[in-house]
Amino acid sequence: xxxxxxxxxxxxxxxxxxxxPDPAGADAMLAALTGPDRMAVAHPVPSFASIYPATREIxxxxxxxxxxEATEEALARKTALVRGFRAQQAELMAVAVARGLDxxxxxxxxxxxxxxxxxxxxxxxxxxxxxxxxYVEDAIRPHVTGRFVDMLTAVATHPMMLLYLDQHQxxxxxxxxxxxxxxxxxxxxFARELMELHTLGVDGPYTQDDVRELAxxxxxxxxxxxxxxxxxxxxxxxxxxxxxxxxxxxxxxxFEDVERVLEDLARHPATARYIAQKxxxxxxxxxxxxxxxxxxxxxxxxxxxDLLEVTRALLTHPAAGLRPMEKAKPPFDFVVSxxxxxxxQGRDFRALDVAALRRQVLxxxxxxxxxxxxxxxxxxxxxxxxxxxxxxxxxxxxxxxxGLERLWGLEMPDPRDFVRTALGDVAGRETLLAxxxxxxxxxxxxxxxxxxxxxxx
Amino acid sequence: MERSAFPDRRRFLRNALSLGxxxxxxxxxxxVSLASAPWDxxxxxxxxxxxxxxxxxxxxxGDRNLAGLRDRSLGFGEAAGAAxxxxxxxxxxxxxxxxxxxxxxxxxxxxxxxTPYRDKRSHFDGQDLLEAGTGFAPGVPVAKxxxxxxxxxxxxxxxxxxxxxxxxxxxxxxKGSAPVANWAPGTDLSLSPQxxxxxxxxxxEDPQFRDSAAxxxxxxxxxxxxxxxxxxxxxxxxxxxxxxxxxxxxxxFAADWLRRDTRIAAFSINGxxxxxxxxxGLATALGRLSDTILTMRTGLGPVWQKTAVLAMTEFGRTxxxxxxxxxxxxxxxxMMLAGGAVRGGVVHRLWPGLGESDLYAGRDLLPTADxxxxxxxxxxxxxxxxxxxxxxxxxxxxxxxxxxGVIL
Numbered sequence: 001x002x003x004x005x006x007x008x009x010x011x012x013x014x015x016x017x018x019x020x021p022d023p024a025g026a027d028a029m030l031a032a033l034t035g036p037d038r039m040a041v042a043h044p045v046p047s048f049a050s051i052y053p054a055t056r057e058i059x060x061x062x063x064x065x066x067x068x069e070a071t072e073e074a075l076a077r078k079t080a081l082v083r084g085f086r087a088q089q090a091e092l093m094a095v096a097v098a099r100g101l102d103x104x105x106x107x108x109x110x111x112x113x114x115x116x117x118x119x120x121x122x123x124x125x126x127x128x129x130x131x132x133x134x135y136v137e138d139a140i141r142p143h144v145t146g147r148f149v150d151m152l153t154a155v156a157t158h159p160m161m162l163l164y165l166d167q168h169q170x171x172x173x174x175x176x177x178x179x180x181x182x183x184x185x186x187x188x189x190f191a192r193e194l195m196e197l198h199t200l201g202v203d204g205p206y207t208q209d210d211v212r213e214l215a216x217x218x219x220x221x222x223x224x225x226x227x228x229x230x231x232x233x234x235x236x237x238x239x240x241x242x243x244x245x246x247x248x249x250x251x252x253x254x255f256e257d258v259e260r261v262l263e264d265l266a267r268h269p270a271t272a273r274y275i276a277q278k279x280x281x282x283x284x285x286x287x288x289x290x291x292x293x294x295x296x297x298x299x300x301x302x303x304x305x306d307l308l309e310v311t312r313a314l315l316t317h318p319a320a321g322l323r324p325m326e327k328a329k330p331p332f333d334f335v336v337s338x339x340x341x342x343x344x345q346g347r348d349f350r351a352l353d354v355a356a357l358r359r360q361v362l363x364x365x366x367x368x369x370x371x372x373x374x375x376x377x378x379x380x381x382x383x384x385x386x387x388x389x390x391x392x393x394x395x396x397x398x399x400x401x402x403g404l405e406r407l408w409g410l411e412m413p414d415p416r417d418f419v420r421t422a423l424g425d426v427a428g429r430e431t432l433l434a435x436x437x438x439x440x441x442x443x444x445x446x447x448x449x450x451x452x453x454x455x456x457x
Numbered sequence: 458m459e460r461s462a463f464p465d466r467r468r469f470l471r472n473a474l475s476l477g478x479x480x481x482x483x484x485x486x487x488x489v490s491l492a493s494a495p496w497d498x499x500x501x502x503x504x505x506x507x508x509x510x511x512x513x514x515x516x517x518x519g520d521r522n523l524a525g526l527r528d529r530s531l532g533f534g535e536a537a538g539a540a541x542x543x544x545x546x547x548x549x550x551x552x553x554x555x556x557x558x559x560x561x562x563x564x565x566x567x568x569x570x571x572t573p574y575r576d577k578r579s580h581f582d583g584q585d586l587l588e589a590g591t592g593f594a595p596g597v598p599v600a601k602x603x604x605x606x607x608x609x610x611x612x613x614x615x616x617x618x619x620x621x622x623x624x625x626x627x628x629x630x631x632k633g634s635a636p637v638a639n640w641a642p643g644t645d646l647s648l649s650p651q652x653x654x655x656x657x658x659x660x661x662e663d664p665q666f667r668d669s670a671a672x673x674x675x676x677x678x679x680x681x682x683x684x685x686x687x688x689x690x691x692x693x694x695x696x697x698x699x700x701x702x703x704x705x706x707x708x709x710f711a712a713d714w715l716r717r718d719t720r721i722a723a724f725s726i727n728g729x730x731x732x733x734x735x736x737x738g739l740a741t742a743l744g745r746l747s748d749t750i751l752t753m754r755t756g757l758g759p760v761w762q763k764t765a766v767l768a769m770t771e772f773g774r775t776x777x778x779x780x781x782x783x784x785x786x787x788x789x790x791x792m793m794l795a796g797g798a799v800r801g802g803v804v805h806r807l808w809p810g811l812g813e814s815d816l817y818a819g820r821d822l823l824p825t826a827d828x829x830x831x832x833x834x835x836x837x838x839x840x841x842x843x844x845x846x847x848x849x850x851x852x853x854x855x856x857x858x859x860x861x862g863v864i865l
Contacts, residue, residue, distance in 0.1 A: 166732045169781040178780070183529050185780020189732045192578070192786070202579050208818065211578075328665075367644065369625040376506065376626070376727055379581050386632075389665050390639045392625060395646040395673040398656070402648070430662065434655040443652045450656060452663040 001321030002026070006424040011325065011457045012283065012315060013106035015337030018413075018421045019345075020104060026315035032105035033145055033308070039099040039109065043346055045092060045137040048160060054081045055127045055226045088130035090357045091350075093372055096133065097361070098346030100336035111144040111311065112136060113333075114282050117380035119155045119198060121164040122373065127225045128160065132373045135160035148275070148305035149266035152198065156262055159223030165190035165378065172219035172237025172253075186237075191215035193378045199265040201274030206244060213241040217248055217261055231255035244268070272300040279314055285326045286384050289319040325426070325456040328385035331368035333457075334397060335361060338449050341422035342410060360407055367396040389455070401449040405442030415444025426453050494612055494619050494720040496840040498763045498798055501711060501722045501753065502605060502630060502832070505746070505770040506584060507729030510784050511791030512776060512822060513739055514552065515566045515804060519545035522811035530736055530782035546804050551743035554751060555795070562801035563754075563761075565794040565863065567831045569806050571772055571824035578786035580730065583771030588629035590829055590852045602633025604829070605723060608836060608851045609635035618679070620721035621714055623707050630723050638676060638719075642710040645680070646673045708749040712756025715764070729770060733781035750795050762797035765839050765864060769828055775820050776811060789822035792831055798839055800865050805831070830860035838864035 005022035008029055009015060016022060023029045061078045064070040100109050116136045123129050139158045143151035155161050162168045170187035171178050178184050191214040195206045220236030223229035236253035246264060249257045265271060276296035280288035295313050303309040314320060329337065339349065352360065362372050369388060375381050382388070405412050412418075419427050419435040427435075431451040438444030448454060517523055518534035518541075527533050539547035540556055546568070548556065558564040573593040574586045582599075586592060590604030602610075609620055615636055622631040622639045631637045648656065653674065660666040701709065704726060711722040726749065728742040746768060754761050773790025789809070795801075809815050809823035817823040833847040833855060848855050 166781060166783075169733055171780050173780070183780070183782075187732055187779050187781050187783070188785045196577075196579050202577065202582050208576055208578065367625070367641075377580060377730075385665060387626075389669050391669045391672040391676065392639055392641045392644050394666065394669040395644050395677070398646060398648070398670070398673075399644075402652070428659075428662070430658050434659045437651075437655055439649065439651045443649065443655075447652065447655055447659060451659045452666045455666070 001318050001323075003315060003321040006426060007321060007323065007325075009106070010337075010426065011320070011327075012110060014100040014103065014109055014333070015340045016422055016424060017101075017340045018343040020102075022424075023106075026312075026320070029105075029107045029315060030308075030312055033107055033111075033311070035105065037108060037141070038105065039103050040137070040141065042102060043095045043098045043350070045095055045133050047138050048131055048134040048158070049228065050134065051085070051127065051131055052226060054084065057081060058127060059226055082126050082129075085127060085129040087354050089373070090354045090362060092130055092133045093362065094350045094352065094357055097336050097339070098350050101340050101344055101349060102346040107311075107315075108141075108144065110283075111307075112141050114279070115140045115144055115151065117375075118278065119151070119161065120375055120378050120380040121160045122375065122378075123160075124164060125225060128163065131160055131225070143307070145308040145311070146306075148271075148300070148307055149263050151307070152266050153259065153262050155198070156194065156258070157221065157223070157229040159225065159227065159229060162190070162221060162223045162229070163225060165193055167218060167221050168224050170215060170219050170221075171235045172216055174238055175219060175236055176234040177232075178235075186212075186215050186219060188212065188215045190221075191218055194218075195265065197378055199274070200268055200270040201277075204268070204270040204274065210243050214243045214261065217241045217243065217253075217257060220253055220255075221258060231258070266305055269301065272297045272305075275310075276300055279310065280319075281383050283314060283327075284319055284322075287326075289317075289322075292317050292319040323426070325453070326385065327383075327457050328388045328455055329457055330381055330388060331365050331370040331393075331397070332372070334368075334449075334455065335365065335400070337454075338401065338404075341418070341449070341454075342404070342413070342445070343421075344410070364396065364400045368400070369393045369396075385456070397455070398446070398450045401446035402443065404446065404449075405440075412441035412445050415441060415448060418445050419448045422448055423451075423453050427451075428453055494615060494840075496720065498765070498839045499715045499720055499722075499757070499760060499796075500835065500839060501715070501764065501766040501796075503746070503749065503766065503768040504584065504588065504628070504630060504723070504725040505729050505742075505768055506580070506725050506727045507731075507742075507770070508580060508583070508772050508774055508786055509729040509742070509770040509790060510731060510735065510739060510774040510787075511568060511570075511770075511789065512773065513735065513784075514549045514743065515542070515568055515791045516547045516549065517545060517568070517808070517811065518547045520808070520811045522813075522815075526776045526811060527778060529778045531778055531784075543804060545808075549739070549743055551740040552747050554747045558750070558754070558795060559802060563795060563797055563799060564801045565799055565803045565805065567792045567794065567805040567826065567828070567863075569789045569809050569822055569825045570792050570828040570831065571789050572828055574772065575788065576818070578772060578788075580771060580786070585629060587769060587771045587828075590832075591854065594854075603628065603630035604832070604851050605630045605721065606633030606635050606637060608842065609633075609637070609721070611842070611846055611850060616718070618676075618714065618719055621711065621719050621723070623711055623722060623724040626725060628723050628725065631721075638672060640673075640676050640710075642706040644673075644677075646670075646677045648674075702745075702748075704745045704749050705752050708752035709756055712753045715753075715757060716760050726768075731774070731783045732779065732785060733783040735778075735783040738783075746793070764796040765798045765835050766793075766795040767832055767835060768793040768795075769832070773822050776816055776822055777820065787821035788817045789824035790828075792828055794831070794835070794863060798864055800863055805860075805863065826858075826860060827855065829855050830857045831863060833857050834860045834863045837861075 003026045009022040061074045139154035166187045167190035171184040192211045196202045216237040222232045240247050241249045276293045280293045299310050299313040415435040434447045435444050516533040534547050538550035541547050585599050588603045589600040592599040618638050620637045622628040625641050731738040769792050774784035774787040779785050807825040809825050829852045836842045
């Protein structure tokens, strides 16, 4: 099946919209993807480095307080800075939504969300509350059409990832730093997830010894909420390490050794297989066509991890255009596509104040099972429809849709038109009937949004 | 004929319905509506996600090798404020609120336990296997259903509200063909009669949406009925004046349903992955666990006496501290058993020791018992499940061996 415009908008985009045309098909989506990133300009996200002035100021205030020298004014200043990060987190959520609402290149948003989830980070400190999206903007988004190894390297050297998986605290057991401070040592967390979640997959051919040796190789990788990435030789573990049967490192540890192991992990056949499976599961089906997975795997290997080529293989494979739609949209994607179908524009969404963003989006997302930027672990959000369409989760989706008219004060379209706008020819007979038979516009619209055709993709 | 898990129940059903073949296996039983399960005891299973450090929670301070392993930031024993339990183990100070339960014989632990999962030490695989309860052999796929659901599959004609998965994550533990309710405190699905009719029509052809919505409407109706009946303040409802922390609300919600017809509840508590700063991180997580147990004890009232709560984790942590005042993923760990039905005041164990050569792979507490055996023994002694059913259907391939005496 060739990918038709309606399915292209729903399955590979952020949904249909009354004010924007559907992508003409796979080629049009891929063409847009090779063009300029307009949404990054229209709705900008600052880089991670933008938080340094505030985080360093907070550190100074903390130091003064420990010394008993902090003024009332300084403490109030710290509170204000921390509040600022909290508000910025909500504002940057609004930016992510706005991009999904306005984009005529929505595949770029979807790929960004996919890879951000693949390389999940969660903020563990109040100073990085707003920084997960900055990390995505720095390390993920520029590479969604680039090479996998470049994304992997950008991620592995980003302070947000190093912080999240405790790498910033890992010190080679025989390093200069550990000799001076015997309390410090190795932390395996990042090394393990780098192989299990980011590259080879849990079924990949690595052992506990590989985890340990990789952790020793990674010691020295350093960066925090106050500092940019630096490879610190005095924290690195001297001597050779063996990972997956290859030797890395010498007496004098160097960052180049880490780059080499990242390249080898990115090129490993297990990585190609694992990424192919994840892409097929995310975009097409929880039980994807084996030929689709094999095609993606080959393309990944042949193109040396060129993600544009892998994405092209995904969109042009016959399985990409198959109906019925099996996947369930995660709550965030459901919210964005609902507002897009209602014709909401990015600037209107961004005009909501922080309290409204909390009430109308952040709290409902948590209740639907997807608290914003807070998955339980580094494996990110679940894929299976039955993880989302639980009685509780579905009740919250329906309740949110039913509240759009009252809570948002949105002008409700005629449900008979809306069902066509939102779903085109994927609307089933019962959903068309419900749109006609609803007692109010608000209920009619909500029933369309709650329908399986709208919830799936 | 298949063995039935519940001989008495099956006899009753056969008499009542004149069924000739196995009631447990019959698909024809759906019209039979039972008020509850064929047992009166309550079982709560809590999954502790992230890998709880059993050596820090139930500290083997009587083992002379512990000092060499926990010599940096992690203290242990009375010097660190841990109360002695039995002369060999001491309880982490963050669980001190549970000491009265220990004294009253309502709290026990199993130590040096784990699932058969080894070596890769992945949280996600570890949790899947803990909840599936099977699939450990190489090449065997993880079962799609969870062991607690497979136990329920042995019981014919259950109502959905017999078992409750509480919270916003969809517990693998209770997934499967037996009916299970899934809800989080505070959720309501209130629709106009017309919207409800139309929604049912829209969902008619999609079983996943149809079944989820039907259950959501049913639970909402029951919550509403209970509210209107002026039931006491411990509702899981939305009208609570000052909201408690999430984990307390989950415990209240569980107790509220378990006081009535619900027999099984399961939920999870996160926050055990203490790679760094374990001292404060573990205390926070243990505080939540302790609150949860005490909230349920209060909420259940007299029903606590027939309740067993099992708290299980995917694996333990490294015996040695790591370089960040924390511990990394390990193997053997500990499990908690609480409740009036539990034989308390005991740490079940076959202690492997903590010497260099005693450790698993030179780094982890060696598991000497299968954590699933304790879950199986609980179900056997609490509800009368047959050992063969437990070893074949609920935990295929498990050998319960000598594990027993966990329930009064």
